[in-house]
Amino acid sequence: MFRHVEGVEKGKGMVFLLTGHETRTPGGLPIEPGTSWYLKSDYFKNRPSNWFYSYTSPDEIMLGSDLKQNLYCHLLCGLVQRDEVVRISSTFASGMVRVIKVLEDSWKELCLNIRSGYLSEWITDSGCRNAVSMVLGGQPRPNLSDEIESICSQKSWKGIMKKLWPQTKYIEAIVTGSMVQYIPMLEHYCSDLPVVSTIYASSESIFGINTYPLCKPEDISYTLMPNISYFEFIPMEGDNGDVLDLADVKLGSSYKLLVTNLWGLYRMRIGDMVKVTGFYNKAPRFRFLGRENALLSIDTDRTNEEYLFKAINRAKLVLESSDLRLVDFTSYADISSSDPGHYVIYWEVNVKNEDMKNLQFYKKTFLECCSVWRIHLTMNTGTVGLTNLSGLSR
Incomplete structure (x- = not known):
């Protein structure tokens, strides 16, 4: 994004990363969202020290087990560092709307925590509590609390995200497929900020990237990356059962996506439906239409x-x-x-x-x-x- 947005590398990201609940198969194998696996991985723990991984929230908040406590602590850390935030991110648009709802319900309590320098007692997750206490440092910030209270007390919350985090350059979230319904809400609360969707991925693999990240949400398409997984396509029109390679898809046609990832060579019909909208050099660009079985x-x-x-x-x-x-x-x-x-x-x-x-x-x-x-x-x-x-x- 630093190639498209000036100054994004000079601040922090308020990134609402969360781990989901782990379940088990009948055979005892763990099942969890891809983001959870990523947050628990050695790569994330030992990630590079650069602008992309510079967050307002400590890792302990991302690894917490209680969604309400996690979102509250994310917001509290982001508000304390509001002048350093240059990007706001959630995996899905629905997650960003949930964050805004928590802010609507809790802004008065957040202001009290900032004013006193201490965290509310109902935050019982020890990892979250210790990490946020380090950020607050027991330091009262009455002026900051007054500023936030003045903004949140306004009748209209149109553009509230830019008002609370004035250095923010953009909002990042997946807004395609079933997430389309949340675009009007994001545009209301995040007016004057571009809403970008940079990557197309699932638990099975990363599929592609948006080479034009500042496009309008309704124009988002992704260029698939054949160096990450092997992609095949089943035409949605006709029942002949043909399976096409990436090089054989046609402009304007819609397909069901098959993915063979490079760690295990499993060939998966993941249920995604995509449409060819153009080409980046010679690589096809796809718009995500939705889920096949929804x-x-x-x-x-x-x-x-x-x-x-x-x-x-x-x-x-x-x-x-x-x-x-x-x-x-x-x-x-x-x-x-x-x-x-x-x-x-x-x-x-x-x-x-x-x-x-x-x-x-x-x-x-x-x-x-x-x-x-x-x-x-x-x-x-x-x-x-x-x-x-x-x-x-x-």
């Missing part, structure tokens, strides 16, 4: 992730015309309470205009959203009942 399904109706988001975005326009903003959503297929079954969509919403906090949800608006949703999913007549849309305000 479906809502009732009877003969099949709704994949791509069509789900298109329908949500259409219905969201109706919602926003009533001064409401979609924060997040989830969905499931209900086949037990009605015949035919129907899709249930849960929306978390808040109000754009902070002076209208008492605005009630109007039945007409949600009925119109349901109508738009159904039209744009083009469901098979008779196999799916009317959509149930429920709203939750914040």
Whole structure:
């Protein structure tokens, strides 16, 4: 990124790295996210001393076992060093939105910790507690606390990230596929800061990099790196079962991705769907479309992730015309309470205009959203009942 953003190497990253919970297979083998393995690896423990690995948070916070405590401690360390932060990063856009929610709920307590120089008693993870206590050093910072309190007390939190961390150059998070839904929220809270997605990876392998990191989120594509893994492609159109090499893909075509990594030679159909959008020199560039098996399904109706988001975005326009903003959503297929079954969509919403906090949800608006949703999913007549849309305000 230092080639694209001036001065990014002259500060620290507020990077929300977290370890996930480890589970075990029936045979006793450990299963954990790729980021967890990375954070526990000898490479990370002995990582190079350069700008890319310069973080506001000590390692103990990243290795903590309690998500709420970890995020709180990440934020506290970042606020204490707010003038040194030049980049803010989370693995996924959903994680960044979660961070902002923790900030919304906890900023007053964070200010108290900064004012006193001591950490709240409810932080019980010993590693986190000892590490953050070293950062705070028992030193009261009343002026810093006043500055943060003044910013967070404003009615509107539009652009709050740049106000709290004024030297920040960009926000980094994966915003493709299912993370697309979080882009409007990031643009609201992080306005005037570019949202970049630099890498395409999973637990199986690193796949590619974004050679144009400052592009708009909707234009993000990745150049696959054949020196890391061997990539093959199954065309999404047609059932002939052909498997193509990287050199044989065609511009504008969509494929299911096969990956053979170089540590074990396992050939994996990971479920990702990608589309060729162009070329970097002679190397194909791909846009991530979504997951192959991410479906809502009732009877003969099949709704994949791509069509789900298109329908949500259409219905969201109706919602926003009533001064409401979609924060997040989830969905499931209900086949037990009605015949035919129907899709249930849960929306978390808040109000754009902070002076209208008492605005009630109007039945007409949600009925119109349901109508738009159904039209744009083009469901098979008779196999799916009317959509149930429920709203939750914040």
